[in-house]
Amino acid sequence: MEEREKIFKAQSEKVGFDLQHRKVIRYNIGQYNQAVKRGKNYFHSLDAAKEQASDIKNYVLDDIERLLTQFEEKAVQNGCEIYWASTAEEVLECVDRAIEIEQVKRVVKMKSMVSEELKLNEFLEKRDVEVNETDLGEFIVQQAGERPYHILTPAMHKSKEDVAELFNQKFGMDENSKPEEIAEFVRDYLREKFCASDLGITGANFLISETGSVGLTENEGNGMMTFSWPRVLLTIAGIEKILPEWGDLDLFWPLLSVHGTGQQITAYNTILSGPKRENEADGPERMIIILFDGGRTRLYEEEQIDQTLKCIRCGACLNACPVYQTIGGFTYETTYTGPIGSVISSYMDGTEDTGFLNFASSLCGKCTEVCPVKIPLHHLLLLNRKKIVEGHKSKGVEKFFMNNYKKFMLSRKKLERVNAGWKNRAMKGVGMKVWGPRRSPLVFAKTSFSKSWVKKHP
Numbered sequence: 169m170e171e172r173e174k175i176f177k178a179q180s181e182k183v184g185f186d187l188q189h190r191k192v193i194r195y196n197i198g199q200y201n202q203a204v205k206r207g208k209n210y211f212h213s214l215d216a217a218k219e220q221a222s223d224i225k226n227y228v229l230d231d232i233e234r235l236l237t238q239f240e241e242k243a244v245q246n247g248c249e250i251y252w253a254s255t256a257e258e259v260l261e262c263v264d265r266a267i268e269i270e271q272v273k274r275v276v277k278m279k280s281m282v283s284e285e286l287k288l289n290e291f292l293e294k295r296d297v298e299v300n301e302t303d304l305g306e307f308i309v310q311q312a313g314e315r316p317y318h319i320l321t322p323a324m325h326k327s328k329e330d331v332a333e334l335f336n337q338k339f340g341m342d343e344n345s346k347p348e349e350i351a352e353f354v355r356d357y358l359r360e361k362f363c364a365s366d367l368g369i370t371g372a373n374f375l376i377s378e379t380g381s382v383g384l385t386e387n388e389g390n391g392m393m394t395f396s397w398p399r400v401l402l403t404i405a406g407i408e409k410i411l412p413e414w415g416d417l418d419l420f421w422p423l424l425s426v427h428g429t430g431q432q433i434t435a436y437n438t439i440l441s442g443p444k445r446e447n448e449a450d451g452p453e454r455m456i457i458i459l460f461d462g463g464r465t466r467l468y469e470e471e472q473i474d475q476t477l478k479c480i481r482c483g484a485c486l487n488a489c490p491v492y493q494t495i496g497g498f499t500y501e502t503t504y505t506g507p508i509g510s511v512i513s514s515y516m517d518g519t520e521d522t523g524f525l526n527f528a529s530s531l532c533g534k535c536t537e538v539c540p541v542k543i544p545l546h547h548l549l550l551l552n553r554k555k556i557v558e559g560h561k562s563k564g565v566e567k568f569f570m571n572n573y574k575k576f577m578l579s580r581k582k583l584e585r586v587n588a589g590w591k592n593r594a595m596k597g598v599g600m601k602v603w604g605p606r607r608s609p610l611v612f613a614k615t616s617f618s619k620s621w622v623k624k625h626p
């Protein structure tokens with residue numbers, strides 16, 4: 169077993185039986201489930217909305233090159249600077265140039281999973297740039313020295329008591345501070361940072377090809393401060409974020425908010441079409457957009473797996489997944505976690521290191537059921553498993569057992585050649601190690617079901 173897989177299994181065992189972790193996650197996902205149930209009623213026909221969103225995304229996949237080129241053309245007309253980057257290194261070079269030219273010392277940042285892919289905060293800090301996460305959840309995990317636990321709700325693993333304790337340690341606040349007091353404190357703390365930052369950094373929820381615009385959605389207003397206060401705005405967007413038309417947001421914004429948080433629509437939705445114009449009071453003087461591949465082309469090239477490029481990062485499949493709920497977000501050690509993360513991580517990294525994650529699923533299909541853009545996640549997990557097995561990448565012992573299992577299961581004669589006594593002896597030895605210590609012992613009956621049946625119904 170590879171080192172990474174070993175760590176994953178050990179960590180899963182630990183977190184899976186951590187009762188406090190279970191309590192916090194169950195509570196937070198329980199709250200989410202109630203909100204989403206209410207939210208889904210906002211749609212006259214949710215199925216039709218999902219079908220339509222899936223069709224639009226399929227259209228995007230068929231014509232992605234033209235749509236991205238059109239986006240570039242329009243965004244340049246709007247006064248933006250566009251850069252294309254295949255790898256994380258290329259993005260970071262671009263960021264480096266911007267901080268050098270603009271002499272950036274302080275940055276405010278909106279929540280962005282792409283920036284997690286790039287490990288952007290570490291990069292900026294090494295260059296002596298102060299980075300301030302401005303989304304409350306991101307701010308909390310930054311203060312805790314952690315990475316986001318969940319792609320949409322980064323601090324989902326923390327209870328309100330955990331957060332109060334953290335703010336007591338970090339900022340000397342009362343250890344029994346209420347959530348509203350903490351929010352009030354963070355608002356004041358960040359206001360200064362917004363005013364004194366040279367650069368704002370955002371991701372993109374959507375890129376609109378028709379107009380060369382960036383669509384951003386948020387609940388706290390921190391995004392609006394991030395892109396309107398600093399002199400320079402840097403947007404780093406995965407190329408899969410492209411939508412053909414402005415009007416598509418009509419469908420995608422509510423779909424994202426309902427599946428992400430259960431809201432009919434998030435509080436602040438902004439369409440950015442270039443830097444500040446001559447007669448405008450607010451906005452950045454310079455707007456740079458980096459269109460980032462980062463392994464997305466590898467996903468695009470794989471038949472069926474290309475469907476994952478339809479993902480709008482709502483997080484619904486994570487919340488629905490019994491494995492994610494048990495082992496939690498940190499155990500995966502990948503930027504994207506849960507079912508979608510398990511399917512895409514090895515393609516995005518360009519390595520086989522995380523292929524084992526495809527086996528961390530019960531294949532119950534709940535992820536596919538909840539996905540707003542109809543990505544057949546559990547089928548894709550199965551497809552990746554098939555590729556791993558066909559590529560002869562499965563381990564020797566596993567292969568030996570599965571080959572013999574198949575032989576025995578296909579032949580009743582062979583299956584019954586070994587009597588229950590021998591089977592039970594084998595289980596007590598090697599078998600129990602495979603069976604695992606937490607399951608009740610497996611005991612074979614003396615007479616098989618078929619023999620008992622024949623006896624009862626001669």
Ligand code: SF4
Nearest residue numbers: 479480482483485539
């Ligand atoms: S795969 Fe579907 S459910 Fe999962 S995050 Fe993406 S859009 Fe949401």
